[in-house]
Amino acid sequence: MPSQQYLEQLKTLSNRLVALQKPIRILDAIKWTPEIEQAFHASGGKALPKVGPEYYQRQALGFDPERLDRELLALDRDIKRQLGRGDALGKILKSTVEQYQLVVQLLRHRGRAEFGDYSRQLYGSASDRIRGDRKTLRTLGERLCDIFSLPAVEHLNRPYPRDIGAETAVAMLRQRMDRYFGPGQVKVSISDDIVSDAAAGGDTIKVNRRASFSELDIQVLEVHEGWVHIGTTLNGREQPWATWLSVGSPRITGIQEGMAVLMETLTFSSFPQRARRVSDRVVAVDLAEQGADFCEVYRYFLERGVSEHDSYRVTQRVFRGGQVSGDRGAVFTKDISYVKGFVENVNFIRSAIQSGVPEIIPMLFVGKVTLDDLPLLYERYLEGVISAPRHLPPMFRDLNGLYVWFGFSSSLSLMNIARVQQHFSKLFEQLPATAPLYPGSNNGKRDAELD
Template structure:
């Protein structure tokens, strides 16, 4: 495996893929123009957003689909020929190439009934079962929505106001990225062309000029966009041979977004309103997949007490790129809950199976869980470099081991009986007045 000719071939093929995928930007290709939300809310959410059937066809892609598709086909053939049909790393590379072929088809069919078909191929469906379990993502999403909507949430005070301007947020985040990554490694800049309040791509965090933030929002941005999304990109770029680990096809989305949410949790940066919003996304995808139109999904969340702005945002995320009448929608937003559950189960299983050393490989680049055992094996052989940038709890696994160890041990308890026991104590307590909670920034 360490044959110099093999390694050089691996690097050349990887670099070709990195170059070919560069102009393929899914979110840019399906984003909506500014002003749609205001017009929709002025109509009290009774009329579908004013996006004609030809809207997406007028939005030019940054590449020529037929040309890039053919080049990807040739690259896949070269991977098989130069690395061998049975080469394990070659198979991961081929699977990534296949994903980009499907992405091209997804973008060809923006605004049509076929869009949802290709989205489900890439990201899955809300009706899918969780890995190793009979529960569906929709069931999990509903359960989490219930938990994060319990009366107790209203009694949690969140004393964080959105007093930080976009310019101040950029200054603060630049300093934090320098502390974590070193000087000059990560760019943080103002943006006028993103829909969410902040997003990350490559080695750059973009902050929406129109947004304002709380201190807690910036903590979420630091770990979600910085430690996870940018950290894994830079770790992938550090790879001497497998350079494709620096780019993320949809096959790695669930692990990326799930890990970002997990890091929010482990650093105590998240809060119930944000967790509820992430859980709502699964429900929104399922409703839209089942045929509910934009107005019906929006109204579903309004009726559940979600604000007009947040109801619009969760609905818009699902319908971008698809059909406003439902059925054919963008299913990416199941990735946050799906990835969180699968990452937690992976870490717990790695600990219980006696192989905790594989856990830091989650940050080696843009990966799937199925990739990790092989990548760890190749790491031991010197082909895959260890992740350079690791969150502190993944550098020293002792605390993580104990945290997940206790969690696993307590999972055998009957929570219903435990809750029944303590509820007798709680019934005697006075009921305090609920505390008002602020809304948080929309992070993609």
């Protein structure tokens, strides 16, 4: 067990970072108003949105970039001086501070070419390779898009009418959050100032007053925003010394968004159209990084059968904060995190099982972490410096079912799926022509825009 002096220094430095990052709101600083979308559609999707450096300058950051940069630099020096250059927890804390220094630069260059450079430093690129594999994220994204666009998808659709209003959605989510976290631990409220249908931050879920939801949308929000994003925040806040684990710099985005998508999958909350939307984001980032402008990316999805609304949404997410002209690939690359994080989390869990250390898996929920942090954090947990995660999804609290699920999936991956499919295709050819299992399920309505 480290000395009390060391622990107190660690906590003091951690609390300084928590306080310094508090006014930083990346998505708020680069969000677009509904009027931009209205003007774009009014042009028939042919005029680039009028969003440039001047537009972003009118959106206050809520902090002084130069002052915050100086304070982060001072904190960086104090971490090295007080904890030592070789201290393992100090290195994680220092890496997080350096991330926020890059975030300050990212937001100072909104609407400019340098924005894309900082975004790639923080979130990566669609041309990055999957850890431990040669495939790029773009290749994986395209493959997933193909899978979630197969004709079979239409045979799976069932009626999930979006007939739940915002007030009812708030009541339903509040009840579910109380059941999972305990009464009053998570706030759920109506909001008039968010662009998406719902969003989470800290210990709060906000629901757009103008939005409507299906029962499946509510289930997605419960596990994605609640169990993962809010759950890891609250677990981080309960850390006695490493309090920075409650805040999320971009370095942890992949594991967070990937785990949220994985939870949707493990709880059977997701559906093909939503999975396709997540996969489309990787393709959109790559197109924009290669120099396509806003209109070109928008038309790419429109020509592939994506609705005008969803084509705009996936394109807008990538170009917010960057340059709509496509110059130098100056775009926001955060949206690769969903697919990248999903794959790397699955590979981490499978590897932990194969390596005989499944006990490390619950540490995925200990706070805002990266996969590389986990072995060290587990060691510090054994020493009593890090507290075990309190809020854990059922399948991560008792790992038996998860172990079996990943065990079977690992074994199936050894099979030649092409040959297996060829075998069963001969049986399927004997089937009469079939209609969708749940005809007319979508009723012409778009899917909810859940982050």
